[in-house]
Amino acid sequence: MSYVPGVITPSGSILIRLLCCSVLVLPALAAASSCGQSATVITEVQGNTDTSALVGQTVTVEGVLTQDSRQAGGFSGFYLQQANTPADSTRSSALFVYTRHKGGSSGQRLRVTGKVKEHYGLTELVAVSDLQVCGTQALPAPVEVSLPWTRAPESLENMRVRINGPLKITDSHQLTRFGNVSLAAKDPLISTEFMAPGTAALRHARLTSMNTLVLDDGHARRNPPSLNWLPAYNATQPGSAASSLVAGTQVHGLTGVLDYRYGAWRLQPDQVPSLEPPSLPEPAPAKPTGSNLRVMTLNLNNLFNGDGRGQGFPTKRGAKTLAQYQRQLQRLSAGLNQAGADLLALSELENDGYGSHSAIAQLAASLGPQWRFIAPVNPAAQKDAIRDGLLYREDRVKALGPAQYLSAGGRPALTQRFVLKSGGLPFRLVSVHLKSKSCRNARGENAQQNDGQGCYNGARVKQANALHQQLGQLDNSNASAGTLITGDFNSYSKEQPISELARAGYTNMVAHFHPCTPVRCEHYSYRFKGARGSLDHALASAALKPRVLSARVWNINADQPRMVDYRSHSSPQPWRSSDHNPLITDMKL
Structure with a gap:
């Protein structure tokens, strides 16, 4: 008959729960031996490798209970460390004892009999059949590491x-x-x-x-x-x-x-x-001398506005309530306005049309009366739940000709030509958001290639190459200052999609002005599992490159903890308005 491991009750009996749900109460097992008698040294249980050589064997050990984790919600056991033994630089002298037995507390010497087990890489003592309290003892001194x-x-x-x-x-x-x-x-x-x-x-x-x-x-x-x-x-x-x-x-x-x-x-x-803690984020960087156009690039971290009338929450992505959406919009608007940009290239914006109740229309309204948004001539080309968006200050900049989506597989890029109202050469701005690194349904060349680039790198490379080809087919007969491709590439600076566009003549301007090295990297747009890098870039064509005076990251989001974003509370500051840092590119046209 099958059963789960025994549990020693406070009265000293062993409770064995049968799979058929009946219960037997048996007499407590006799103590394996008394405190201070011969016992297995814990370093022998741990051994010199990742896996104990005594797995499956029943042993008796003695040591000091250093930390108890049998409280509600704990790890259902305690840590037991050998006391008064010479230091061993190759073997651990402590075990985790997995048990519901309540005996013993921190600072007490215990004698425990149980079975050795490896549990997902942790050496444990389980199926405890005997636990004796042998008195008090000072905790072992911590090892300096x-x-x-x-x-x-x-x-x-x-x-x-x-x-x-x-x-x-x-x-x-x-x-x-x-x-x-x-x-x-x-x-x-x-x-x-x-x-x-x-x-x-x-x-x-x-x-x-x-x-x-x-x-x-x-x-x-x-x-x-x-x-x-x-x-x-x-x-x-x-x-x-x-x-x-x-x-x-x-x-x-x-x-x-x-x-x-x-x-x-x-x-x-x-x-x-x-x-x-470090210092608070710095204010938006000042414009360099001679600059007359500032472009700000930002992944909005899913700006969804429900139905645009105060209902429709929770949304598919982003805010769960109207109050959350209002806080999200307020923080984003604060950051976008504080940067003093003339043009905004945005991603992860709800794909809900261009009417007065759309997310892009409400964002433009929140920025002020001088802001306008771009509506492409082929909106049906974007079928994803999120899209790119371009906004501009109509008092400083003029949009030239029709805007359009460039379909390159996945989310299409959005392109529009702009010119300063004060005069000068026009330039083309392209907002992109390439395929993410998520491995869902990834197969073949899109599966993990074990080269550090994550999943769907093949798709991102194809998107980058198709984008370059399609940009070359657009009408550039009018005099032009060049092209800036910017947005969330879901690719770090040395990965293939960026390299492909570099071979096509585009320069990664943040990396150009502020290259990352193993010892110095102050400009990064994202953190993933604690490591930092840039998924967001501003790539200038050969013609535009000499006109770019500055390109940098404004570090207001990636370092800030998620627990302080719009979901938790409102804030007059833009800190953690998104999970990506914005890029700021200053040019002289």
Whole structure:
């Protein structure tokens, strides 16, 4: 008859739950032996490799309970570390004991009998048949460690550690959902932001991931109401502690148990660390001397306005309520206006027509009476739920001729020629949003190629090449200052779609003025799992390149924690108005 592992009850009996739902209460097993008698050394259980050589065997170990995680929502067990043993730089001297037994507390010496198991990379003791409290004992001193790892973290698994020096927060995406943030010694870079795709880029990405540490809250629960390492956190007021969780925040005083769960090394802290946030985002950059046209590029992070009449929420994407939409629109408008742009190239805008109740019309109205939006002559070419949008200040700029979508597979690019009202040569502005890196339904050349470029790179390369070809077929008989292709390419700076357009004569202007290197990269538009890079670009044709005086990123969004966006509360500032940073390109036409 099948059964699940036994659970020791508070009275000392073992409760065995049969699959047929009946219950038997049997006498408690006799103690394997008494405290202080011969026992298996925990380092022997851990061994020298990722997997214990004693898996499946029943052993008796003694150690100090260093951290208890048997509380409601915890990991259903505790960490047990060998005491008074010489340091071993190759083997861990601690185990996680998975049990519902309530005996023992932090700072007590325990003698435990159970079966050795590897659980998703974590060495555990399970099916506990005996647990004895052997008195109190001081916690083992934490082992001093550094990131990047100077010692294999496997040799420290489940042990108390102290991190030398501060680490930086690189990602807080999982904070409200699981109560953790990612940390690293240096703010990591996406490998294909500064190196060509391939084996070396993939190796760099894996190294970056290995040298990241998750600061956890000792719980397996979702949507935690509070956090043991961040007392100021309050789930009912998600913006309350957000100012201390900006990417780049230095975290001091990291001490606790080094744990391995959910595919990542984690620190389960035993004291509250201190946080040192960076400065607030800087104001929009000033226009360079001689500039007479500013273009701002931004992914709007799904600006959907319901039915445009206050109803129709929740939307397919973006805001779930009218109040959320109003807060989103207010923040976006604040950022777009503060930048002082003449032209806006936008993506992730709801594809709901061009009437007075459309998302693009309401965005233009929120920016002020001087703003107008472009409506292409072939709107049916865009069939996706989201589209690109072009807006312009009609008091400064004039649209020339018809605008149109250029179909290159996937979401079509939107193109329009503009000229300054004060005179000068016209130029062409193209707003793009290439296929995302999501791997859903990816096959063949669009599947993961293990070169650091993600899925659907083949589709993005085809879109880039088709865009170049179609731009060459447009009527450019009139004198022109050139072309600027800008938007969300879903490709980092050294990836193939950008390289293909470079071969066609287009220069990545942000990378031109501010190239990313392994040691310096101040201009980036996006963060993915803590690593930073640019998915958004401004590519100038050979004719336009000498007229571009400045191209840069305005870092107001990507570093800010998701928990402070429009979903949580309103703000007069544009910080975290999107998940992408805007690009600002200044020209002299």
